[in-house]
Amino acid sequence: MSLVYTQYDKIDIYNVYAPKCNTDESALSSSSKNTVEKTAKKFKRLRMFSGYDPCYSIHIEDYLNRIDVQKSLHANVSGWIKDRRWSICSDSVFDNYYDTIFTVRPIYSKLVKTGLRVWVYSGDMDGRVPIIGSRYWVEALGLPVKSQWQPWYLNSQVTGRFVEYEGLTLLTIRGGGHDVPQDKPAEALVLISSFLSDRQLPTENN
Template sequence: MKGFSLGLLFWNSGHMVRRRELCRYFMQPCIGLEFWTSVEKCRRCARRNPEHTKSGVKHAGNPITNDYYDSKGLAEYAWSHAVVSDEVYDRIKKYCNFKNSNWSDDCSAAMDIVYSQYREIDIYNIYAPKCLLNQTSPSSAAQAFFENDQEHFRRRIHMFSGYDPCYSSYAEDYFNKQEVQKAFHANISGLLPGKWHVCSDSILNSYNFSVFSVLPIYSKLIKAGLRVWLYSGDADGRVPVIGSRYCVEALGLPTKTQWQPWYLDKQVAGRFVEYQGMSMVTVRGAGHLVPLNKPAEGLTLINTFLRGEQLPTHR
C-alpha cells in the first residue's frame, strides 16, 4: 500500500486508545503491517523512513483522551443537550472534582443520575432510536442485570466506553456461528465452554492497564513530526465533542486555520479547526460510531486524511 506511510490508527475504541499506543505503518520497505508499543519506536521509524511520513497519525475517533476533560465534557454535554436538569448539573459542578480518579460519594450520586437518564436513550447517539432488539439476548440480559446493580452499572458504563448491546447482539450471533469460528481458526475442537461474548466482565473487572491522560503522548507524536487528526461525532453522549475540544485546547498548539464548516454534497458535514500538527474535526449528526451513522462523511474524512488534503470548505 505504497504512499500510506507512517500512521497511528484508533477506531472509536474508548479507553483502549489510552491503554496501548499502537504505531502502525503501510509502506514499501515493510511487508504488511507493523505494530509498536512505544512512541520512541514510532519516532525511530519516522527517522529511518523520512519519505514515508506524509500520512502521519491516523484519525483518533471519539477517543477518551483525558479523564478530567472527558468527564467534565460528558456532564456538560448531558446538561447542554437537555438530558439532565439544571439542578443535577449544579450538583455535579458543586461536588465533582474530575481531576481526582476516585469520585466522592456525592459526585458519584450526581453522575449516577446522568447515567440513569442515558439508560432511556442511546448514549452513543443521543438522537438515534434506542435499541430494543432481542431483549432476551445474553447481552441484553447482562445489561439488565447491571442496571439493577447501580454501582456496577456506573463502573461499567464509565470504563467500557465503546459498548452497545444492539451491536453486541449482532456480533455475538455472528461470531458464535460454527462456520465463522472455523474460518477464524477459533474453538476448532468445539469443546470450549459457553459462548463467545463481546464484553467479558472477568476481563473488564481485572483490567488495570490504563492511564489518566494520553495528552503527553499526543504532544510527543506531534513533536516527532507526525500529523494527528481527532474526529468526533457531535451526537455522541459518551465521549462528547465538548470534552474532546477541551483536550485539544489543552495541548496549547498554535492555530493555523479557524473553526469552519466542511461540506459533502453541498451540505455542511461538520466543522474543523487546524492547529500546528493537529486537526480537530466534527461530523454533524454522527454518534460514537461515525462510519455507522454517517458512512459517506466517514469515508470522505479518511480519504482526505490519507491524501494529505484539507476537507472541502465550499459547497
C-alpha cells in the same frame, strides 16, 4: 456520573439521537449492575437512520456464536469455550483491566513535536466520547491555532466543522455517533481519504 448514567439508560449512549434497542436486556451482552461503569456497558451501538435495525448488534452476536461461523474463522478451535458466548463487550477483559493513566495529552504533545500529522475526530451525537470533552483536552495542549473553526462539506451539505492547530486538526462529523463509519460511511470515507492524501477537508459548498 451515577445520575448521568441513569439518564443514559433511556437512550443510546453511543448515539444520543439513534433509536434505542428495546429487546429484553437478557438477550444483550451480560452486564453487572453493581457499578456505574458496568451499567454503561449494556448500551448497544446503533444505526441512526430508519431502515436499519437498532438491535443489529444482537444479530451480530448470534451470528458470530454459530459453530459453523466460528469454525470458518478458526475461532474457538479448541472448543473449550462451551458455556460462554462471544459478546461485543467483554466483561472478563473489562473486569481485569487495570492499566489506566490519568491523561494521554503528553503522548499527543510528543507526536505533534515529531512532525506527524494528527487528526482527532468526533461524531457530534456521541455520548460516550462527546466532542466537548475532545475540545477540552485538545485545547489543553496549548497548540497555536492555524485556522479557526469552519465547516466542511459533502454533497452541498455541511458535514461537520473543524479547527486546525499547528500539528493537529480537530473535527466533527454532523450526525455521527461513536462509530462514525457506521453512522456516516460517505463522510467517513472523505475524512480518511483527505487524511491519507494529506489534503484539507473540503471547505467549498459544491
